[in-house]
Amino acid sequence: MTGDHFQLEHVRTWEFNNTMPVRSITIQFLLLRIPWSFFEFFALYMRQYFAIELLRSYTYLVFPRLIMCALSFVNDWSLYRICRLFSLNYEIRLLALSSSWVMLIFGTRTFSNTIELALCSLMLSLVAECMIKTNTVIYKKEMLEERYDNAKSISERVKMWRLCKSLPAHNYTHTLLVASISVAGVFNRPTFLVYGAPMVFHWLLRGMGTKTITFRDFNLRILLFCISALPALVFFIVCDSFYYKYLTGGELQMLQLSINNFVSTPWNFIKYNLDSKNTAEHGIHPKYVHLLVNMPLLFNVLGIVAIVSFGRLLIRFFRADYQSLPRAQSIISLMTSAIFVPFFFLSLINHQEARFLLPILLPIVLMHAPKLHHGLCPTYPFKEEHPLMRKIYSTVLCTQVSAKPLLKTWYMCNIGLVIFFGFIHQAGVVPLTQHFENVMLEKSPAQHIHLITSHIYNVPLTLVNVPSSQVLHLNRETGQRYRRHKDFYIYEYGSLKMDQLLGKIKLILSHCETKYNTKQQKYSLYLALPAPLSDDLAAKLRTSKASSYMRAQLIRVFYPHVSTEILPHFLSTGHNSTITKDTMLSYDYVSKQLLSFLRQFGLELYEVQIQRNSHTAKHHMQKISKKMA
Known part of the structure; x- marks a missing residue:
């Protein structure tokens, strides 16, 4: 609804296709589209009289949640x-x-x-x-x-x-x-x-x-x-x-x-x-x-x-x-x-x-x-008085025994689940979109941005705040209508194995080199994936031929972030060489492992680049381009 209203790039899921729509749009329209109209009117005056831009990625996220x-x-x-x-x-x-x-x-x-x-x-x-x-x-x-x-x-x-x-x-x-x-x-x-x-x-x-x-x-x-x-x-x-x-x-x-x-x-x-x-x-x-x-x-x-x-x-x-x-x-x-x-x-x-x-x-x-306050069973539940039943009631079910543990368990479980699902689970996705909103604002008009993701949720394109290339936009000053060229591309690959993901990166990089690497057009290619995959990515790049012509430079990490598709592992492979029993008990080893474990609670963003001075890079790009052709 936000993408439709503000004419932004967005993904229309299969339920809302025109061929066979399986989901009604009416309640969503009443709940969000109409309030967006009033908010847009308010944002217009805030922009004109106070130079405050309210229509940003943060607003698109928070306003529907409110x-x-x-x-x-x-x-x-x-x-x-x-x-x-x-x-x-x-x-x-x-x-x-x-x-x-x-x-x-x-x-x-x-x-x-x-x-x-x-x-x-x-x-x-x-x-x-x-x-x-x-x-x-x-x-x-x-x-x-x-x-x-x-x-x-x-x-x-x-x-x-x-x-x-x-x-x-x-x-x-x-x-x-x-x-x-x-x-x-x-x-x-x-x-x-x-x-x-x-x-x-x-x-x-x-x-x-x-x-x-x-x-x-x-x-x-x-x-x-x-x-x-x-x-x-x-x-x-x-x-x-x-x-x-x-x-x-x-x-x-x-x-x-x-x-x-x-x-x-x-x-x-x-x-x-x-x-x-x-x-x-x-x-x-x-x-x-x-x-x-x-x-x-x-x-x-x-x-x-x-x-x-x-x-x-x-x-x-x-x-x-x-x-x-x-x-x-x-x-x-x-x-x-x-x-x-x-x-x-x-x-x-x-x-x-x-x-x-x-x-x-x-x-x-x-x-x-009420059982959280009064216990599982305030009164004796059995019809007949039996010593075993009375003992079960006295030790497990009665108010004095069961009320406090139930209430504590309720609070602790809910606090833990709020922290995990509200602030940690896939939490790096939203800051990632806000980062690319700034990237799209600061880039030159001739530059194209490509983003590859793996092992994370689908990125909500609306939050990137990119005007849609599928509709006609209106220039309010001149009154003319125009169509915007697409300059933001996203490739979402779910939970691919690292070998397959590396193959996808090579193909996209080759395509970008062939199409955009000119004097008139430039490109930037980014890769976003959970931090636990960083060692695997580095190892695959070292052992593959790609290391001779391609490099992935870490530019930012969004904390906290956990993907259940690839959970953080406590023992980092980077510190496992020649480990002895005394080494494992040492303070230096334990601190390194702990820091390595904590670093994995993040979403890493890499910029993938071609090594321009490499003859191997040119030869490999030409080889892939011929295969694609």
């Missing part, structure tokens, strides 16, 4: 609202939510899962409000009807009748809101189907089983829900159709419309993911990854407690101990189904990432956050 941070407070409000409705202690729950690394990191990032988290939280609060309102009204109505039947005088019956008629309507509360949020959630991410299904079901089910609510009301709720969803459905389809150029203003004005003028991105998403070959391209994970890895990773002790608690419910169910199970229309049932219904269906999908489980954060916190 919007997502503001959106994340929907989760806090929803949790607080539910706690107040059901008279629950909201302090420990809000404390657990705000200290969770999921909120601090994922909640402030531009993930569609973050939007899905906010929509699920809002939906839960609305459904919970409808449930408590329906239960309260039905209870009062049945009580008044009973008093009406038992009344001995006409005046008392009239009074009961009037009180019964004055009760507020509850049957179709928030129908339009619930339906619209459901549609918005599905268009944002079609996985909202499995997240919203248990919530909508509880919204439809409330009050069933009483004298007041019958199957007729249930069916009317379904009908009204479907009708209320139509405006939002039409809005999203029309907006997406305009954005992806399936529908134009002229066609709409002339009413020359057909089914091909409209696009339904959730349907395309479902069709795409029904093919197992397509999902396999993004990675195949075992079915237990969400259970054993992602759940503990995201929610640590609360995730484990949630799984154990659900296991206890299943044991009670299979033992036919139905009296110990929560009622179908209770808040516990709503939150339990909001956790484990989507958890079950998402575990059936081949591709499983931790961020897919973000929306279950609020129900997990609501259900189990």
Whole structure:
């Protein structure tokens, strides 16, 4: 959205292609494109009157995150609202939510899962409000009807009748809101189907089983829900159709419309993911990854407690101990189904990432956050008094034993994960883009910049702040339109082996020498890779023929940075020659190894150059050029 709005070089991912778009653009447009318009207007006056340039790489990074941070407070409000409705202690729950690394990191990032988290939280609060309102009204109505039947005088019956008629309507509360949020959630991410299904079901089910609510009301709720969803459905389809150029203003004005003028991105998403070959391209994970890895990773002790608690419910169910199970229309049932219904269906999908489980954060916190303060089990949980059971409870489950370790573990895990994923993991990518923003501003107009990356995330080109070469730009002073020549190229090679990466560098270097090494045009070639690969790069350059004509000069290191594709190794190969037991215990050796280990927490940037005075270089470049031709 930032690249589109400011006409910058950016990468449009495959989900947003015009041929078969599988992701809706409407929510992203409303959340970011419209605020960008106001910010651009403000930045224009800051530039003109105060000579302050606000449209920089840092702004492109932070401004969308501020919007997502503001959106994340929907989760806090929803949790607080539910706690107040059901008279629950909201302090420990809000404390657990705000200290969770999921909120601090994922909640402030531009993930569609973050939007899905906010929509699920809002939906839960609305459904919970409808449930408590329906239960309260039905209870009062049945009580008044009973008093009406038992009344001995006409005046008392009239009074009961009037009180019964004055009760507020509850049957179709928030129908339009619930339906619209459901549609918005599905268009944002079609996985909202499995997240919203248990919530909508509880919204439809409330009050069933009483004298007041019958199957007729249930069916009317379904009908009204479907009708209320139509405006939002039409809005999203029309907006997406305009954005992806399936529908134009002229066609709409002339009413020359057909089914091909409209696009339904959730349907395309479902069709795409029904093919197992397509999902396999993004990675195949075992079915237990969400259970054993992602759940503990995201929610640590609360995730484990949630799984154990659900296991206890299943044991009670299979033992036919139905009296110990929560009622179908209770808040516990709503939150339990909001956790484990989507958890079950998402575990059936081949591709499983931790961020897919973000929306279950609020129900997990609501259900189990008090255990951080009160312990795993405040009261003795077993029906029969047994010495072994009593000992297990006294040593593991009781409040005095389990409360403090749980709270400490919660805080320590979240602090560690915030530091790692917020400040260390792939943290050098953003400073790298800001560095190349300055490079592009300071270079001469005839110079071309080429960047090769390996073992790091894809570089967000928008943050490099390079005007797009694919669109027509407007010169505001002359009013003329022009097209800008491409002068920034990036080659991203994932996790190639060093031999293969060196081959790619040779080809790109040869291409640059052939095309740009003239009096009119110049070039600079850079290589960015994690610091643990520096020894491997130096060794390969020394042993290969490339050392005779090519050199890689380290110009900058961005700290901190860790790539899980190539983790830092403690024992550096540069100090391993003739090592003895006494040497390993020496202060000098240990300090060198420690410094070498710490240096690996960085992203190194090299400038790759040709040795101009080398006859071998000219001969080798000519040889590669002939092969390329």
